[in-house]
Amino acid sequence: MPTLFKRRQKxxxxxxxxxxPVWLVAPATLxxxxxxxxxxxxxxxxxxxxxxxxKKPVDVQDVIKTTVxxxxxxxxxxxxxxxxxxxxxxxxxxxRADAGQLAERYTTAAEQLGHEQAAVRLAGVYAMARLxxxxxxxxxxxxxxxxxxxxxxxxxxxxxxxxxQGEREVRLTIIRTIRDHLLDPTSPTTWCGLDLDFTGATFxxxxxxxxxxxxxxxxxxxxxxxxxxxxxxxADFTGSLVNxxxxxxxxxxxxxxxxxxxxxxxHFTKAKFSGAIVNFGGADFSxxxxxxxRARVSGGRVTFDxxxxxGATVNFNSTRFLDGAVSxxxxxxxxxxxxxxxxxxxxxxxxxxxxxFSGAIVNFGxAYFSDGNVYFNWSDFxxxxxNFSMAQFLDGMVSFEAVKFSGSTVNFSRxxxxxxxxxxxGAEVTGxxxxxxxxxxxxxxxxxxxxxxxxxxSQP
Numbered sequence: 534m535p536t537l538f539k540r541r542q543k544x545x546x547x548x549x550x551x552x553x554p555v556w557l558v559a560p561a562t563l564x565x566x567x568x569x570x571x572x573x574x575x576x577x578x579x580x581x582x583x584x585x586x587x588k589k590p591v592d593v594q595d596v597i598k599t600t601v602x603x604x605x606x607x608x609x610x611x612x613x614x615x616x617x618x619x620x621x622x623x624x625x626x627x628x629r630a631d632a633g634q635l636a637e638r639y640t641t642a643a644e645q646l647g648h649e650q651a652a653v654r655l656a657g658v659y660a661m662a663r664l665x666x667x668x669x670x671x672x673x674x675x676x677x678x679x680x681x682x683x684x685x686x687x688x689x690x691x692x693x694x695x696x697x698q699g700e701r702e703v704r705l706t707i708i709r710t711i712r713d714h715l716l717d718p719t720s721p722t723t724w725c726g727l728d729l730d731f732t733g734a735t736f737x738x739x740x741x742x743x744x745x746x747x748x749x750x751x752x753x754x755x756x757x758x759x760x761x762x763x764x765x766x767x768a769d770f771t772g773s774l775v776n777x778x779x780x781x782x783x784x785x786x787x788x789x790x791x792x793x794x795x796x797x798x799x800h801f802t803k804a805k806f807s808g809a810i811v812n813f814g815g816a817d818f819s820x821x822x823x824x825x826x827r828a829r830v831s832g833g834r835v836t837f838d839x840x841x842x843x844g845a846t847v848n849f850n851s852t853r854f855l856d857g858a859v860s861x862x863x864x865x866x867x868x869x870x871x872x873x874x875x876x877x878x879x880x881x882x883x884x885x886x887x888x889x890f891s892g893a894i895v896n897f898g899x900a901y902f903s904d905g906n907v908y909f910n911w912s913d914f915x916x917x918x919x920n921f922s923m924a925q926f927l928d929g930m931v932s933f934e935a936v937k938f939s940g941s942t943v944n945f946s947r948x949x950x951x952x953x954x955x956x957x958x959g960a961e962v963t964g965x966x967x968x969x970x971x972x973x974x975x976x977x978x979x980x981x982x983x984x985x986x987x988x989x990x991s992q993p
Contacts, residue, residue, distance in 0.1 A: 635668045639675070646682055651699025655706060658682075662710045666722040673727050679707050683734040689760060701737065708739035715744035725749075731756050737785070740764045746773045753777045758809060759784040767791045775799040782809035782833070790814045794845075796821020806830045806857070814838040818869075822846040829853045830881060836860040842869040842893070849873045854881040854905065862886045866893040866917075877901040878929075884908040890941065893917040902953060903927040910934045914941040914965070922946045926953035926978065933983075935959040938967055947971040950978040950988075957983030 642664055645657025658679065665675035683704060688695035714724035726748035734753070737760030747769065754776045766788045778800045790812050802824045814836050826848050838860050850872050862884055874896050886908055898920045910932055922944050934956055946968050952975075960983040967985065974980060974988040982988070 635664065635671070638664050639668075639671070643678060646678070651697070651703055654699075654703045658703060658706050658710060662714070665714075665724070672724070676711075676724060676727055677730065679711065680730050680734075683707055683731055683736075687735045689735070689737050705738055708736075708741070712741050712744045715741075715746065718745055718747055728752075733757075735759065736763045737761050738763060741768050743767045745769045745771070746775065748772050750774045751776070753780050756780045758782045758787050762786045762788060764788045765792050769793045769795075770799060771795045772797070777804055778802040779804060781805045781807070782811050783807050784809055786810040786812070788812050789816050791816065793817045793819075794821065794823055795819050799823045801825045801828055804828045806833055806835050808832045811835045813840055816840045817843075818845040818847055819843040820845055822848070824848045825852055827851045827853075829855065830857055830859055831855045832857045834858045834860070836862075837864050839863040840865070842866045842871055845869045847871045849876055852876045854878045854883050856880050858882045858884075860884045861888050864888045865891070866895060867891045868893060870894045870896075872896040873900050874898045875900065877903070878905045878907050879903045880905050882906045882908075884910075885912055886910045888912045889915070890917050890919060891915045894920075896920045897924055899923045899925075901925050901927070902929060902931050904929050906930040906932075908932045908934075909936055911936065913937045913939065914943055916940040916965075917942075919943040921948055923948065925949045926951065926955055928952045929954070931955045933957045933960055936961070938962045938965050940964040941966075943967045945969045945972050947973075949973045949975065950980055951975040952977055954979040956981040957985055960984055 638660065642657050642660035645653050645660060648654050648657065661675050661678055665672045668675065686695065687700065687704065688697070689701075690696060711724065711729065714720075714722065717723055718725040725745055728749045728751075729746070730750075730752045732752050733755045735757045740763075742764050744765070745768070751770065751773050756777070758780065762785055768789075769792070771793060772795075774797065775794065776799075780801070782805065787809060792813070794816065795818075798821060799818075804825065806829065810833055812835075816837070817840070819841060820843075823845060824847075828849070830853065834857055836859070840861070842864065844867075847869060848871075852873065854877065859881060860883075864885070866888065868891070871893060872895075876897070877900070879901065880903075882905060884907075888909070890913065892915075894917060900921070902925065904927075906929055908931075911934070914936065916939070919941060924945070926949065931953055932955075936957070936959075938960065940963075942965055948969070950973065955978070958981050962984050969985070969988055972988055973991050975991045980988070
């Protein structure tokens with residue numbers, strides 16, 4: 534049976550040397566040594582006989598002495614191999630003892646994390662983090678425990694029964710500990726590239742400033758951001774799968790300024806922005822795909838000022854801008870595909886002032902503008918495709934004042950202007966194409982056409 538001559542599989546997480554079975558190695562060694570001794574004897578006899586041609590025959594004693602000398606050297610080598618094997622076994626035993634000690638430390642740290650007193654739980658946080666640094670094989674497990682702690686029910690209201698004194702400090706310490714291990718990907722104790730699962734966690738503060746989420750999966754699905762500031766400023770989500778889907782930003786401030794989202798995928802799908810100040814100012818969405826599909830803005834303020842959408846696919850399809858303010862002022866859309874298809878701008882203030890659309894494909898197809906204010910003032914539509922086909926301008930204000938249409942194709946075909954105030958005052962057209970084919974100018978819409986020929990009012 535061929536399986537008899539295979540090495541034993543090394544168990545995962547164990548340190549036993551991967552050696553051949555003794556019952557196989559011992560006979561094989563005896564056979565090899567016997568064959569070697571016989572060969573050496575014959576070789577030495579032939580060699581000495583050849584050197585004494587025509588002289589007195591070689592003494593058998595000389596042959597035996599030469600053979601014994603060589604065998605002694607061989608024996609020394611075998612003894613060294615045996616000692617090496619013994620050393621490996623000893624090291625394996627030592628490693629197993631270390632693993633047992635690490636397992637005991639894990640049990641102790643886990644018990645501390647579940648303690649009633651906050652001071653003991655804090656000690657458990659540091660103990661678990663130190664264990665993760667020392668126990669490479671189970672580092673992910675230790676990180677999972679700390680993330681699981683953040684996912685546990687957390688009461689922030691001091692008047693409620695579930696409130697725990699000192700619990701906020703414990704949670705902030707976990708966040709800070711995770712951040713500290715994500716600053717240097719080259720460190721031997723780095724946690725970069727490992728999975729972080731914050732599904733459903735509540736964050737009422739925390740600092741991820743400068744963290745490098747490089748590789749692995751970073752999951753904030755259904756997380757709740759409320760209360761104090763959560764800071765992701767200058768964080769780097771390069772190469773990670775990032776999920777903020779259905780996250781709720783309902784209070785306080787969340788800072789993503791100068792954060793880098795460079796693929797492969799970042800999800801804010803169905804996220805809810807209500808009452809919080811969320812800042813993506815200067816964020817870099819270069820490469821990869823970012824989804825805000827069916828997100829909902831119903832209060833607070835969300836800013837993408839000076840954000841860079843370069844070479845990325847960014848999706849705001851069916852997003853609802855119902856209240857509050859959203860700003861893309863000074864954003865750069867270069868060689869990107871950005872879609873606001875079927876988005877609803879109803880009751881909010883959304884600004885794209887001084888934004889630059891260069892070589893980008895930007896889609897507002899079938900978007901809905903009602904009872905809000907949307908501004909593209911001083912923006913530059915250069916060498917790209919901008920689509921407002923079938924958009925509905927039903928109420929509120931949409932302004933394209935001082936916009937530059939230079940070398941791009943801007944499509945308002947089949948758009949409906951009904952009840953809104955739309956202005957193109959001061960707009961400049963220097964190349965490119967602006968299309969209004971099939972658009973409807975229905976009373977009581979107020980349109981200031983600027984450089985464009987007025988669209989005849991539709992008959993009732």
